[in-house]
Amino acid sequence: MQNIYMDNTSGTPLHPEVKEVITQFLHKGFGNPSNLHQFGRVTGEAIQQAREQVANLINARPNEIIFTSSGTEANNFALKGILAAHKKKGNHIITSEIEHFSVLNPLKTLEKSGYEVTRLQVDKYGMIDPEDIKKAVKPTTVMISVMYANGEIGTIEPVGEISAITKEKDIIFHTDAVAAAGNIPIDVNGTHIDALSMSANQFGGPSGVGALYLREGIRILPFIEGGVQEGGRRAGTENVIGIVGMGKAAELARLEIPERTNKVRKLRDRLKDGILKTINNIHINGHPTDHIPGNLSLCIEYIEGESILLFLDMQGIAISSGSACTSRSLKASHVIMATGVDAALAQGTVLFSLGINNSETDVHYILEKLPPIVERLRQMSPLYSESQLSQS
Amino acid sequence: MQNIYMDNTSGTPLHPEVKEVITQFLHKGFGNPSNLHQFGRVTGEAIQQAREQVANLINARPNEIIFTSSGTEANNFALKGILAAHKKKGNHIITSEIEHFSVLNPLKTLEKSGYEVTRLQVDKYGMIDPEDIKKAVKPTTVMISVMYANGEIGTIEPVGEISAITKEKDIIFHTDAVAAAGNIPIDVNGTHIDALSMSANQFGGPSGVGALYLREGIRILPFIEGGVQEGGRRAGTENVIGIVGMGKAAELARLEIPERTNKVRKLRDRLKDGILKTINNIHINGHPTDHIPGNLSLCIEYIEGESILLFLDMQGIAISSGSACTSRSLKASHVIMATGVDAALAQGTVLFSLGINNSETDVHYILEKLPPIVERLRQMSPLYSESQLSQS
Amino acid sequence: MQYSAKVMDHFANPRNVGEIPEASGVGEVGNPACGDIMKMSIQVKDNVITDVKFKTFGCGAAIATSSISTEMIKGKTIDEALKITNKAVAEALGGLPPTKMHCSVLAEEAIEAAIDDYLKKTTGKGLEKKKSLSHDEHHHEHGE
Amino acid sequence: MQYSAKVMDHFANPRNVGEIPEASGVGEVGNPACGDIMKMSIQVKDNVITDVKFKTFGCGAAIATSSISTEMIKGKTIDEALKITNKAVAEALGGLPPTKMHCSVLAEEAIEAAIDDYLKKTTGKGLEKKKSLSHDEHHHEHGE
Numbered sequence A, B: 001m002q003n004i005y006m007d008n009t010s011g012t013p014l015h016p017e018v019k020e021v022i023t024q025f026l027h028k029g030f031g032n033p034s035n036l037h038q039f040g041r042v043t044g045e046a047i048q049q050a051r052e053q054v055a056n057l058i059n060a061r062p063n064e065i066i067f068t069s070s071g072t073e074a075n076n077f078a079l080k081g082i083l084a085a086h087k088k089k090g091n092h093i094i095t096s097e098i099e100h101f102s103v104l105n106p107l108k109t110l111e112k113s114g115y116e117v118t119r120l121q122v123d124k125y126g127m128i129d130p131e132d133i134k135k136a137v138k139p140t141t142v143m144i145s146v147m148y149a150n151g152e153i154g155t156i157e158p159v160g161e162i163s164a165i166t167k168e169k170d171i172i173f174h175t176d177a178v179a180a181a182g183n184i185p186i187d188v189n190g191t192h193i194d195a196l197s198m199s200a201n202q203f204g205g206p207s208g209v210g211a212l213y214l215r216e217g218i219r220i221l222p223f224i225e226g227g228v229q230e231g232g233r234r235a236g237t238e239n240v241i242g243i244v245g246m247g248k249a250a251e252l253a254r255l256e257i258p259e260r261t262n263k264v265r266k267l268r269d270r271l272k273d274g275i276l277k278t279i280n281n282i283h284i285n286g287h288p289t290d291h292i293p294g295n296l297s298l299c300i301e302y303i304e305g306e307s308i309l310l311f312l313d314m315q316g317i318a319i320s321s322g323s324a325c326t327s328r329s330l331k332a333s334h335v336i337m338a339t340g341v342d343a344a345l346a347q348g349t350v351l352f353s354l355g356i357n358n359s360e361t362d363v364h365y366i367l368e369k370l371p372p373i374v375e376r377l378r379q380m381s382p383l384y385s386e387s388q389l390s391q392s
Numbered sequence C, D: 001m002q003y004s005a006k007v008m009d010h011f012a013n014p015r016n017v018g019e020i021p022e023a024s025g026v027g028e029v030g031n032p033a034c035g036d037i038m039k040m041s042i043q044v045k046d047n048v049i050t051d052v053k054f055k056t057f058g059c060g061a062a063i064a065t066s067s068i069s070t071e072m073i074k075g076k077t078i079d080e081a082l083k084i085t086n087k088a089v090a091e092a093l094g095g096l097p098p099t100k101m102h103c104s105v106l107a108e109e110a111i112e113a114a115i116d117d118y119l120k121k122t123t124g125k126g127l128e129k130k131k132s133l134s135h136d137e138h139h140h141e142h143g144e
């Protein structure tokens, strides 16, 4: 059986060089980096190097990088920590409807404690209109949190235009760049970004390690409180292995982004064209050009995503139906729904997220296996037979 | 030069079998455990196994284990999450003066938002008197958070007696067992504990991974909010490598605790006796018998801890001056101060924390190197010359 | 979440897929917003369900519960079929993940709806009172 | 936090440790609660510091700043010695970690205290006004 992994949005395979670095480190480092002795120095220096590598990926400075346990934690930290440190400035925050749950849920909690949240709608491509932000800004607006790119549909948001607005109006701009960082070039100074979340396993690093970039001068209160790790901003003994792996992955990504983009985008377009040619009634999600290179999100009419996923899995093909987090939930993805797709169609969402691990062979194999699966499920679907009737 | 690591409180070396398991897993698993496909299943099963291994260590059930990114996060989560879920019950919490900063600092924050905190004093051994708890309980008391054992001075608290009180009075009992779990036997049912924090790198696992045990039926609100990982209680893609390593370390610890205790306690006592024989004006911290096996905390009169640590480091001996977190702070440890040691003496605290990595040779080497270092620093100390004068 | 081997078997090889051309009764339950639609048609002779077919739009569990429930009612009398609970359906599959229990409820409702339709056609009135399945039993989990 | 090579050198091989038996001036600053005590004794001849010795209770940085500041004032006039700032002491050591800057302040204060003592003994009154070192410059970090 094949072993085709096309679920890079849920987490990329570890890059071989990252594996190598982690394996080496397993045998050399274990000291607590807070300690002054030789063992502490080894890990302390390894973390410092990783901090530089991650900073370089987004053109930040090392002391602007705070390691966290995930993109999720980075988002929680950014929202709760920055707002708490700027209570006097105001209580209004602007975000979008299509954010990840790690932004949406903390904001719901903040709403209960007195914050006011404006959630911007998106167009059919999942794109935010910067004009809407201008309209939403109030004197009490402290922060705007809009994702850099959406992991489910791939759309890259107009962060440049948004940052121009926030900079002019002196509002803090946080962006959840978990789906973007390491996959497309980011420059937090070229585009004036104040805070940015990322996650290592979106670009060849280990899962369960992330980082928050925080522009020097922006105040934040610790979210995880305790000791003085990460410059007193994030407590808890460091996940040294994970951080070292994230550093290496960031270094490799920075060097290889153009080459990876080229390869992955080509494969993705070939898969898209092939599917459109062999299967009818397909709706492509996300923006036609401004998208994460490897992202191909489809709604396949008349059938449901999980069934497709399970049949593909039986053929050794791993994809995801919507986001990793919604694949256990029963409702259609809030992201797909926000783009205006109707409920039944949204249930048929499947996400092929290609990465550097994929090849032409993978694409051909999927193009061979997918159409009969779709046909079989459609034959089983009451929606399909009804639609056939109404057409005849 | 020697390479003697006696700073196990700051983090133990990775157990060779844990290294092995992590290395294997690096090559086999990377799927997101939230996903339904074959890759997700591999990691999902690995995490489930680790959950069982960690549960077994403390006689809990697997679904009562929530993985976190550190003992620090587990403490933050337990305090903030449980209190938030029991707002209606009351706003009073009882703790001790000698808790770790990852308990003390969250409680300070909670105090600012309307909670009332009672901090119990300890005796000269750092021991809490359960009678004081009885006196401190009020109708509004929701929770008692007292550490299982103190990592800095080793004292094991009377958790059995405390849990009898909390059970009778229907108060939630959380214990920070970071310094205890994996080092001494714990049974959360034998001793009725509702919530317990632990950290993998205290017992041969990797750093930056921990767990919160939460008794089934005790409500908690997520602290890190987002997706539905960890049964909806802790969001964020899992640190799979770390969790797998923690599981293996827990399994090994459970099997080996008696043997490890035997070995480590013997070495620790030998070191203690040797130091007392060769150096005068030494004060031993912590309880004489009820202590973590490998813990030897001393105050060396007239001199300061960091200088001792640095000179020992030059000889290849790694220890810590107080806790890992306070080794960067300037003040004497709040724990040592709480036991009633005077400020100057408290500055001379050094902590030898022995582990299964240590040997007789290590003890002999330290007994050879430490006395001249102490003598040299005392010759440099204004306190020492003054004390000599006043004695003559 | 993992499906049992039995679920995967019924999902991969569903029994009785299709529609009965001139069915004695047809029931369709669920809606796309909730994620699943089940359509069940039955052939009844002398109060016995002689044939049954389903079409389902939905997840793996929805297809598996549809499939197994057709097996469970085939050859049964109307009264016997009405006694089949969603729990029995789930048990017959070797259990369902908690978030998927609602699929077994849907299967139970689909059987009922088909029988109701049959009774209406034959006796002019449907089931006395439907087993009222409270919506509480649909445990939805939305990533919160 | 890492110490520079210069700090480690002065810590491992401190210069001018000890006490001058019949010193022209002696100053002791700091207290155990803050973590460090420095005691500095100077020998003054014709307004020039001809000898200086220190004893210090404290961390690596405290010992290193004591050591280097004795080197910096030896051979200097009283006025020159008073001009040495804590920043100069830290710079001479190739920098100090932020949490340890207060040690350099302590060194500056110890010099001043010794000179003050000398002036009191010889002229009957101490320094006109002490360079008032605000306590703000002692950045303490308490694990919060």
Ligand SMILES: Cc1ncc(COP(=O)(O)O)c(C=O)c1O
Pocket (backbone or CB within 6 Å): A235, A236, A237, B009, B010, B069, B070, B071, B072, B073, B075, B100, B102, B147, B149, B150, B151, B152, B176, B177, B178, B179, B198, B199, B200, B208, B209, B210, B324
């Ligand atoms: C008693 C105690 N609690 C909590 C912690 C923090 O745990 P972690 O290092 O996993 O953040 C420590 C760390 O040494 C500790 O000794």
Ligand SMILES: Cc1ncc(COP(=O)(O)O)c(C=O)c1O
Pocket (backbone or CB within 6 Å): A009, A010, A069, A070, A071, A072, A073, A075, A100, A102, A147, A149, A150, A151, A152, A176, A177, A178, A179, A198, A199, A200, A208, A209, A210, A324, B235, B236, B237
């Ligand atoms: C846009 C976005 N934000 C946040 C996250 C959560 O990051 P993590 O998986 O590191 O918790 C994801 C995960 O896929 C994501 O796609």
